[in-house]
Amino acid sequence: MTNQLKPPKRKKINWAPYLLIVPSFVYLLVFFAWPMVQSLILTVREDDVLLRVREDPTQTSPGIGSLERGVSVEILDQQANVISEDDLSEPGLITEVWYEVQVTDETGTMVAGWASEQRFRVRETDEDGKPIMATVRPIIGVDADPLTPIYSEPSTAGEIIAELNAQTPVDILSQRTLEIWFQISGEVDAKLITGWVQSRYIRTFPESTEGRIDRGDTGHLTFKYIRRMFNDRFFWPAFKTTLLLMVIIIPIQFILAIIMALVVQAKIKGSSIFLGIFSIALGVSDLAVGIVWYAIFTHYGYLNSILQGLGLISAPITYLSADTRHWIIIAIVLAEVWRATSLVMVIIVSGMQSISQDVLEAAEVFGATLWQRVTHVILPLLKPSLQVALILRTILALQVFAVVMAIGGGDVVTVLARETYRQYYDLRNFNMAAAFSSFILILSMIISVFYLRAVRTEQEASG
Amino acid sequence: MSRKHDVQQPKAEVAPEVMAIHLKMKRRQKLGRGMIYLAAIVLSLWVLIPIIFITSMALTTPEMVRAYPKSILPFIPFSLDTLRFFLGSYGILDGIINSVIVAAITIVLSTLIAAPAGYALSRYIFRGRDVFRLSILAVRAFPIVVLSIPLAVAFLNLGIYDNVFSLGLMHTALVLPTAILVLSSVFASIPYELEEAAMVLGCSPVQAFRHVVVPLVLPGIAASAIFSFVLSWNEVFAASILTIQNRTLPAQVLATLSYSPDPYKFAGSFFMLIPAVIFIFIIRRYLFNMWGQVTK
Numbered sequence: 153m154t155n156q157l158k159p160p161k162r163k164k165i166n167w168a169p170y171l172l173i174v175p176s177f178v179y180l181l182v183f184f185a186w187p188m189v190q191s192l193i194l195t196v197r198e199d200d201v202l203l204r205v206r207e208d209p210t211q212t213s214p215g216i217g218s219l220e221r222g223v224s225v226e227i228l229d230q231q232a233n234v235i236s237e238d239d240l241s242e243p244g245l246i247t248e249v250w251y252e253v254q255v256t257d258e259t260g261t262m263v264a265g266w267a268s269e270q271r272f273r274v275r276e277t278d279e280d281g282k283p284i285m286a287t288v289r290p291i292i293g294v295d296a297d298p299l300t301p302i303y304s305e306p307s308t309a310g311e312i313i314a315e316l317n318a319q320t321p322v323d324i325l326s327q328r329t330l331e332i333w334f335q336i337s338g339e340v341d342a343k344l345i346t347g348w349v350q351s352r353y354i355r356t357f358p359e360s361t362e363g364r365i366d367r368g369d370t371g372h373l374t375f376k377y378i379r380r381m382f383n384d385r386f387f388w389p390a391f392k393t394t395l396l397l398m399v400i401i402i403p404i405q406f407i408l409a410i411i412m413a414l415v416v417q418a419k420i421k422g423s424s425i426f427l428g429i430f431s432i433a434l435g436v437s438d439l440a441v442g443i444v445w446y447a448i449f450t451h452y453g454y455l456n457s458i459l460q461g462l463g464l465i466s467a468p469i470t471y472l473s474a475d476t477r478h479w480i481i482i483a484i485v486l487a488e489v490w491r492a493t494s495l496v497m498v499i500i501v502s503g504m505q506s507i508s509q510d511v512l513e514a515a516e517v518f519g520a521t522l523w524q525r526v527t528h529v530i531l532p533l534l535k536p537s538l539q540v541a542l543i544l545r546t547i548l549a550l551q552v553f554a555v556v557m558a559i560g561g562g563d564v565v566t567v568l569a570r571e572t573y574r575q576y577y578d579l580r581n582f583n584m585a586a587a588f589s590s591f592i593l594i595l596s597m598i599i600s601v602f603y604l605r606a607v608r609t610e611q612e613a614s615g
Numbered sequence: 616m617s618r619k620h621d622v623q624q625p626k627a628e629v630a631p632e633v634m635a636i637h638l639k640m641k642r643r644q645k646l647g648r649g650m651i652y653l654a655a656i657v658l659s660l661w662v663l664i665p666i667i668f669i670t671s672m673a674l675t676t677p678e679m680v681r682a683y684p685k686s687i688l689p690f691i692p693f694s695l696d697t698l699r700f701f702l703g704s705y706g707i708l709d710g711i712i713n714s715v716i717v718a719a720i721t722i723v724l725s726t727l728i729a730a731p732a733g734y735a736l737s738r739y740i741f742r743g744r745d746v747f748r749l750s751i752l753a754v755r756a757f758p759i760v761v762l763s764i765p766l767a768v769a770f771l772n773l774g775i776y777d778n779v780f781s782l783g784l785m786h787t788a789l790v791l792p793t794a795i796l797v798l799s800s801v802f803a804s805i806p807y808e809l810e811e812a813a814m815v816l817g818c819s820p821v822q823a824f825r826h827v828v829v830p831l832v833l834p835g836i837a838a839s840a841i842f843s844f845v846l847s848w849n850e851v852f853a854a855s856i857l858t859i860q861n862r863t864l865p866a867q868v869l870a871t872l873s874y875s876p877d878p879y880k881f882a883g884s885f886f887m888l889i890p891a892v893i894f895i896f897i898i899r900r901y902l903f904n905m906w907g908q909v910t911k
Binding site: 169171172173175177179182184186190191408412415418423426427429439440443444446450452456457458460490503506543544548550551558569572585586590593596 | 640643647651652654655658659661663666681683685686687729735741747750753756757758760761762763764768784791792795845848850855865869872877883885892906907
């Protein structure tokens with residue numbers, strides 16, 4: 153009924169189909185290909201771990217070395233520097249506001265320049281509260297230079313164009329937020345380097361010239377996360393359990409699904425009703441199914457109720473506890489079989505519908521038993537469907553998650569997806585979470601390639 | 616068909632050996648039939664009993680949910696208290712609203728994006744068609760777990776983290792492969808000849824599509840939309856990773872799972888289960904068609 157009717161192949165290249173698939177293609181690229189690559193990058197890249205130390209306090213100044221995150225540094229000097237508007241929301245900024253002021257100096261010429269707001273006492277503001285007039289603050293201290301320098305640009309790197317006495321009145325033209333740069337010296341590989349860095353990367357301590365590098369500005373490749381993943385105490389249990397579940401669940405699912413498909417295809421009365429019942433589980437949420445089987449296996453659950461009702465036990469048995477790991481696994485297996493067998497069945501039934509009835513009847517007429525028909529006629533003809541179902545089920549089995557959480561709580565029995573969730577959600581370690589998810593990705597790829605290779609060699613062998 | 620005839624004809628004058636074989640086959644057929652019914656009933660019970668369990672737990676009083684041993688007879692006493700308790704719990708109503716919003720975004724976006732691709736796959740033969748179909752199938756199987764983490768980091772950086780709309784974008788990606796395959800099978804079930812006939816009669820290709828194909832595919836598009844809804848409604852991993860405040864229903868249930876009482880869990884399970892089961896039951900035919908196309 154769903155036979156595909158294709159128009160005859162055209163000679164000229166028809167661009168219409170390409171235009172039609174472009175949106176999906178782009179969307180899948182952005183939401184599948186890109187995250188996959190990102191996941192791998194997050195796994196092997198440590199961001200913000202090295203801080204470049206520069207010769208001069210400017211972004212363009214050449215780096216003279218890098219200090220690692222966490223290194224203690226001595227703050228030798230500081231100066232204010234221009235910061236771009238976009239950077240104003242960066243965390244950890246230490247800023248200073250500078251005023252552009254206009255003043256008539258001793259020689260009577262008008263000069264306009266920049267100085268820190270700390271150097272002025274604001275005398276007048278406009279209706280918005282913006283300062284418009286100020287006087288230069290006196291500098292207190294014996295050694296201090298009594299003159300306040302005015303710079304040609306909003307930075308101490310600028311040229312000094314005037315020096316003002318205390319109490320000189322100035323007009324304020326505009327103001328700007330500047331970032332403080334620190335001149336620091338810190339140790340790398342037992343060698344002291346001294347240079348300039350932006351204050352946002354440094355955590356300073358009050359009343360001290362000591363500081364610590366809070367974060368870096370560049371990342372580097374690292375195998376730290378991969379190593380940590382393999383050494384994680386949950387990794388091997390999770391990996392083993394995931395594989396164990398896969399190996400137990402998939403064969404049971406396929407046998408059950410094939411039986412279901414045979415029942416549906418047997419053309420007994422009510423087979424459409426049975427098909428309807430069997431496909432109920434197609435749309436169920438894994439979390440909901442996990443809870444359903446939790447209801448059956450929990451201490452005061454249905455299984456104990458039934459067993460006690462039949463007089464087989466006198467007190468409820470505890471199934472889902474740390475001491476009864478095997479029962480948790482059994483419950484997970486049953487839940488997964490219950491939930492996902494219908495998907496396999498649908499694929500097999502649609503495959504069976506494309507098997508010619510004549511072939512099946514011929515086999516029956518020639519006296520083949522049901523078993524013979526299944527093994528010699530139906531299964532070989534179903535091969536493409538079975539392969540698709542197998543790849544799909546295997547990869548989906550690597551992602552089993554909510555069922556495990558609902559039945560076992562996710563600690564006694566853990567799986568790879570649960571560990572990804574733990575790293576992200578409980579421990580907030582994105583890189584480790586990415587390491588786990590990349591591990592799942594690579595496993596899925598290996599399995600797919602393995603299956604596809606198997607299919608291809610078979611096809612080659614058969615000509 | 617003709618072979619069946621050949622078998623039945625010898626009935627007129629039967630040699631005893633043939634008769635014996637015939638009877639044997641008939642007996643075996645009867646036995647086989649009985650076995651099939653048995654298998655069908657056992658498997659149906661296997662599917663139905665857990666649903667009956669959770670339904671009767673959700674539709675009774677919280678006291679009955681905690682009682683032991685539980686009555687195997689369902690709905691005694693029938694009460695909406697457990698369900699009401701669940702719906703009144705913190706975050707559940709918001710979760711339902713969020714789930715519906717996310718699902719709605721998913722339906723609209725996935726249909727808009729998938730329909731042209733489904734049409735292209737079903738109507739045109741083009742270079743790269745098989746590769747595209749295969750990659751869709753591969754993507755369909757791809758781990759949500761793998762996508763969630765980098766997308767969460769990206770959403771954080773872009774400032775659209777913990778947002779139902781960004782979750783909708785993610786769910787669209789999730790349902791897109793299936794939507795494309797379902798829609799492609801829907802378009803394929805409409806003979807191209809109809810379109811051709813319309814064009815012969817003077818329609819432009821766009822008009823032919825608009826007046827002939829669209830009315831015929833609307834039920835199929837509805838089915839694909841329902842399927843998208845169910846996938847989004849059920850999805851829990853990405854929803855838990857990508858939201859904190861604006862949780863969807865499954866994410867909310869999962870987040871509170873370890874410390875919530877049984878009546879809450881059971882009612883939650885029931886509430887998540889039922890719409891999906893009903894919807895999928897309505898559109899199951901389309902899913903069979905889709906897989907028939909894919910595995911061909």
